[in-house]
Amino acid sequence: METVETAGRVEVGARARADDDLRLLARIRRRDLKAFEALYRHYQPRLTRFLMTLLRRPHLVEEVLDDTLLVLWDRPDSFAGRSKLSTWLFTIAWRKAMKALRRQDEPIEDPFADSRMSPDRSPEQTAGDQRMRAALLEALAALSPEQRAVVDLCYFHEIGYREIAQIMDCPVDTVKTRMFHARRHLRRELAGEFGDWI
Amino acid sequence: MQGGICGANWPANLATGSEKPMADILSFRGDPHRATEMLLPWYASGQLDEDDRAVVDAHLSQCDLCRAALERERRLKAQVAGLPVRADLGWEKLQRRLAPDRAARRLPLPRTVLTWPALTAFAAAQAALLLGAVTLFRPQGPQAAYRTLGAPAARGNGNLLIMFRPDTPEQEMRLVIGRAGARLVDGPTAAGAYVLDVAPARRENVLADLRTRHSVVLAQPIEAAP
Ligand SMILES: [Zn+2]
Numbered sequence: 001m002e003t004v005e006t007a008g009r010v011e012v013g014a015r016a017r018a019d020d021d022l023r024l025l026a027r028i029r030r031r032d033l034k035a036f037e038a039l040y041r042h043y044q045p046r047l048t049r050f051l052m053t054l055l056r057r058p059h060l061v062e063e064v065l066d067d068t069l070l071v072l073w074d075r076p077d078s079f080a081g082r083s084k085l086s087t088w089l090f091t092i093a094w095r096k097a098m099k100a101l102r103r104q105d106e107p108i109e110d111p112f113a114d115s116r117m118s119p120d121r122s123p124e125q126t127a128g129d130q131r132m133r134a135a136l137l138e139a140l141a142a143l144s145p146e147q148r149a150v151v152d153l154c155y156f157h158e159i160g161y162r163e164i165a166q167i168m169d170c171p172v173d174t175v176k177t178r179m180f181h182a183r184r185h186l187r188r189e190l191a192g193e194f195g196d197w198i
Numbered sequence: 199m200q201g202g203i204c205g206a207n208w209p210a211n212l213a214t215g216s217e218k219p220m221a222d223i224l225s226f227r228g229d230p231h232r233a234t235e236m237l238l239p240w241y242a243s244g245q246l247d248e249d250d251r252a253v254v255d256a257h258l259s260q261c262d263l264c265r266a267a268l269e270r271e272r273r274l275k276a277q278v279a280g281l282p283v284r285a286d287l288g289w290e291k292l293q294r295r296l297a298p299d300r301a302a303r304r305l306p307l308p309r310t311v312l313t314w315p316a317l318t319a320f321a322a323a324q325a326a327l328l329l330g331a332v333t334l335f336r337p338q339g340p341q342a343a344y345r346t347l348g349a350p351a352a353r354g355n356g357n358l359l360i361m362f363r364p365d366t367p368e369q370e371m372r373l374v375i376g377r378a379g380a381r382l383v384d385g386p387t388a389a390g391a392y393v394l395d396v397a398p399a400r401r402e403n404v405l406a407d408l409r410t411r412h413s414v415v416l417a418q419p420i421e422a423a424p
Contacts, residue, residue: 052283057409058418136277155278160245176236183239186274 014084021085028076036073043086044069046157047093053152054097054145064100068093083166090159090167094149101145132194139189147182150175230257234264238271356383356393357401360408361416370413378404393420 027035047068051061071078071092079088140148149168153159161179165172234257240246241254258265358380362371375382375394385392396404401419408417 049283132277133281137281140278140281151278154239154243154245155275158243158245160247161240162247179239180236183271183274186278187270 017086018084022081025072025076025079025085028072039072039085040069043089046086047089049156050090050149050152051093051097053140053148053156054094055101056141060097060100060104064093064096067096083163087159087163087166090153090157091169094167094169098145132190135190135193136186139186142189143182143185147178147185150178151182151186154179231261231264234258234261235267238264238268239275242268242271242275355420356395357398357420358394358396358405359391359416359418359420360394360414361391362413363415366413374408374411374413378408380404391416 021039024035024039028039044065047065048061051064052058055061055064068089072089079085083091140151143151146168150164153164153167154161159167161172161175164175168175234254237246237250237254241251246254258268360375362374371392375392378394378396379400380394380396383393383395405417405419408414
């Protein structure tokens with residue numbers, strides 16, 4: 001798992017990663033299944049997290065995830081190398097996820113809308129950290145898919161706003177605005193119980 | 199108090215909103231604070247462009263409010279990034295899709311990804327336990343705890359795992375299980391999940407139906423142990 005590091009070390013790590021990716025891609029073009037497995041295993045956890053955050057339905061996540069990573073195997077030449085491989089994969093995942101969402105006949109609703117007002121569901125749950133997590137998950141669930149995507153790409157994947165704009169195919173200012181509104185919503189939802197902290 | 203504060207007409211007098219989060223106050227106040235506030239998430243992760251970082255640095259050096267906002271921003275970021283979202287979908291399954299003839303006839307792993315509602319529910323109660331329980335149903339996972347739960351079922355060991363919202367009345371659970379035409383095999387597990395058995399041919403439909411139920415936070419297939 002990547003952690004926050006100094007910019008220099010991140011850059012060195014990123015370059016080594018890009019090298020690995022290109023080597024593996026070259027092997028994939030020669031139909032080397034092991035190389036595909038290596039890339040799959042490397043990017044699958046990050047993409048799954050992104051898609052889970054976005055779609056919140058395991059059956060959709062699984063479908064979109066496999067469809068996304070299969071592009072590597074089926075059409076490795078469609079990666080032109082104009083961006084990092086990770087950016088390219090996130091872009092495909094985003095497009096396919098939005099398509100999958102539009103295909104769903106029922107709208108994604110917030111399953112906890114009516115229980116939000118009673119955060120203390122069980123008497124045993126005492127740890128403040130768990131209450132915080134629960135509140136945060138509920139607040140996240142109420143965001144739009146676009147806002148959830150920006151929050152996840154920024155906070156978890158630590159991707160810059162220009163790259164996020166590329167992934168989501170929107171202006172950079174839109175990325176900033178989505179993040180701004182998303183954070184405001186999260187803070188507002190947590191303010192009652194965790195006002196001092198947040 | 200609640201209603202007006204978040205509306206468009208933000209009062210010029212900041213003191214009246216002192217118990218509201220600082221981000222709200224900053225965002226409606228004026229340009230330098232707002233510009234900084236918009237960039238803080240990427241400032242916190244070291245992902246700002248050179249120019250933007252210079253602007254933020256300059257403002258932070260002379261604004262206590264925004265420095266405090268940066269601290270809160272870092273805490274929020276850490277908390278969101280640390281949320282337990284399981285991310286282990288199966289390579290094995292995809293491999294079969296790639297080469298169905300060549301792939302070994304191995305049983306598929308049950309899905310171990312949790313839905314948002316499931317996460318919401320269990321984070322409130324017992325995060326660690328549920329993660330343990332889900333792992334429990336993977337063929338190679340530790341199964342000792344599972345075996346100790348209740349008597350073995352007459353027909354099969356169950357092929358479906360279900361979890362209700364913590365506040366669901368027992369009557370409602372029975373109703374949901376009954377309507378699905380499922381038989382209760384085991385549970386509640388340590389994490390509060392139940393194991394059901396349905397006719398294999400109907401399982402996909404039953405799962406799809408269960409997932410639409412308001413009281414159900416998780417409904418997953420369980421594959422038989424090899
Ligand atoms: Zn300021």
